[in-house]
Amino acid sequence: MAFVALEGVGKVFRGRTGTWEAVRDFSLTLEEGEFFCLLGTSGCGKTTVLNMLAGFEAPTSGRILLDGKPVTTPGADRGVVFQGHDSLYDWLTALDNIGFGLRLRGTPKAERRATAERFLHMVGLTGQGAKHPSELSGGMKQRIQIARALANDPRILLMDEPFGALDAMTRAVLQGELSRIWAETRKTVLFITHDIEEAVALATRVGVMKRGPGGTLKAVVPVDLPFPRDRTSDGFMRAFREVHALIHEEIHGGH
Amino acid sequence: MVATSRAATVAGYLAGFALLFLIWHLASVFLVRSVLFPSPWPVFERAFVLIEDRILQEQIVASMRRILQGFLLGSAIGVPIGLAIGSFRPVRLLLEPWTEFFRFIPAVAMITVAVIWFGIGEESKVFLIAYTTIFVVIISTAAGVGAVGRDKIRAAQCLGASRMQIFALVALPATVPYILTGMRVAMANAFVTIVAAELVASNDGLGKMLWDARLFMQVEDIFVALISLGLLGFLTDRIFRLLIRAFAGRFNPTM
């Protein structure tokens, strides 16, 4: 049995301006411990897929299973890192943001603090735990989001273009850190991006989506390269070209 | 740095007030030469007399006590109702017509019924202040709940929060700046209302002082009462601004 299974999932939005088929017949299985990057052009339905797996939105067709059980609502087994950093709690310190999930479960204060400190350290922000989100840079906020999700020990981490709003240099640093954290924790990750290099640098498999309407999985490219990845290696270039060719058709070809 | 800018603020305010009194003085000497428009000095002298006889303090205490009682009562009723309206759709559908109806009936228009119901004792004034406070507080509290970022709530959901926890640990703290802002506006309204109420129906207070001074043509007394109102309002508003700045920055950096 697959760890995560999306079986013929579809999503049709119905609004005042009519209906929009965002996702059509999307099927994918994820194995425990893999880092899957979902790559696609803007508007192809990536966020919609993630939102359905997170339980924020219900599919209009097909079904989503986690350990064989249908996903219907959001739950602590699926941690989410959002694209923007509006999801952080401005009135809590960085440390209390990271420990928020533990607080919800009534974990004793001392243990909560120790765990939060550990994950603060893991995302490279040791000593900055007393700051509030308004005192942190964009990159630091995304680190806090990642730490908050991980501290809650979810079965899978869902990340929606978490580095999309960051400058190129910060993005590269955070990609490296995320890769290291994934190697340490071996947490299953579904990572959404529209950046080919980012996908090839992070993923064990890259799924390329067809553009919408009716966005769906077009191809899955395994990336069998060792970590940490050398972006100038031949293997990296080859994988990059393969993925690039697939996405290129979506940008320029057809319609 | 902070100390110098605060000193600059205080110096600016003092200079502003000094300028106001200077213009007043010049106007009374050169523009409106009339016993009906006294210059600042007789007014200050009169103020000292009223303070020495403890008359001014009594009026101020009488008015401020009513304002505080009504304001606290109105806030204590308004905040929970606003939270309920903002959080639960049925409550909103049920109560929104009430707030939308009553907020167009100003407290000043309610003075007559207040006197009929409660007489000219304390109750009628406290009722009127509470009345003027409630609707402003309800509306801004409900708006605050509605403005809680979607990702903040979703993040809590996938950290395992129950509905109660989302309300208490996310919606409520995120709404605090809106509640304080609503209370600040309500406090300004309370000053308007208390004067009108005391003009019509009271044995003491600054409004009553204004009314009596008019009857006996004590123009200086009128000015003393007006200045007292302005200063008291200014001071209370300052206190609210400090509170909002102390809390809002932490609770919501956009405010």
Ligand SMILES: Nc1ncnc2c1ncn2[C@@H]1O[C@H](COP(=O)(O)OP(=O)(O)O)[C@@H](O)[C@H]1O
């Ligand atoms: N709530 C919604 N109502 C209507 N249309 C939506 C809604 N959410 C997304 N869409 C549409 O569905 C498509 C896919 O959106 P999204 O999943 O956000 O794309 P991506 O994340 O790949 O950029 C877009 O065309 C978008 O306009």
Ligand SMILES: [Mg+2]
């Ligand atoms: Mg998206």
